Amino acid sequence: MPADIALVRLTALGPAAEPLRVDGASRGIDFVRRLFEDWMSGANRFDQPGEALLGAWQGDRLVGVGGLNRDPYAADEGVGRLRHVYVLASHRRLGIGETLVRRLLRETEGHFRVVRLRAVSPEAAAFYRVLGFSDCAEPAATHVIPVTPDP
Numbered sequence: 001m002p003a004d005i006a007l008v009r010l011t012a013l014g015p016a017a018e019p020l021r022v023d024g025a026s027r028g029i030d031f032v033r034r035l036f037e038d039w040m041s042g043a044n045r046f047d048q049p050g051e052a053l054l055g056a057w058q059g060d061r062l063v064g065v066g067g068l069n070r071d072p073y074a075a076d077e078g079v080g081r082l083r084h085v086y087v088l089a090s091h092r093r094l095g096i097g098e099t100l101v102r103r104l105l106r107e108t109e110g111h112f113r114v115v116r117l118r119a120v121s122p123e124a125a126a127f128y129r130v131l132g133f134s135d136c137a138e139p140a141a142t143h144v145i146p147v148t149p150d151p
Helices: 015-026 030-041 096-107 122-130
Strands: 005-009 052-058 061-070 079-087 114-117 143-146
Touching (some): 005 096, 015 030, 015 079, 030 079, 052 096, 061 096, 096 122, 122 143
Parallel strands (some): 079 114
Antiparallel strands (some): 005 052, 061 079, 114 143
16 A cells, blocks of 8 residues: 555545545446445444444545444344445555455454455455455355454
């Protein structure tokens, strides 16, 4: 990841996030639209225990985002869900997405034992496999990873 990228917990999706929304929409990535809609409606603000929404900033430019929630599709509160991981096309293949995911997984400590997600494309599925996620055949998830605290 470029040295000038900083990961920061987001408490708002203001004007700096607009390029992410536009980039996602131009590529037909529906989950980016949902991130903004759910934030604006209050349906999901990543503000419950163990939850986080991180932004990858390059100076004053937000170039990536990723979130972690308690998995709403699981009855077990020890299951987290990785959501809305998106990096501007111009900033991909620089390690930003990987760094966002690894940091979000560290944020799970003490909250979740397992993190699940739904990959929206074969490329996304391959990305998550490289990061240690396993394929799963659950109705609400395509990939899962056990989360263990650092020794």
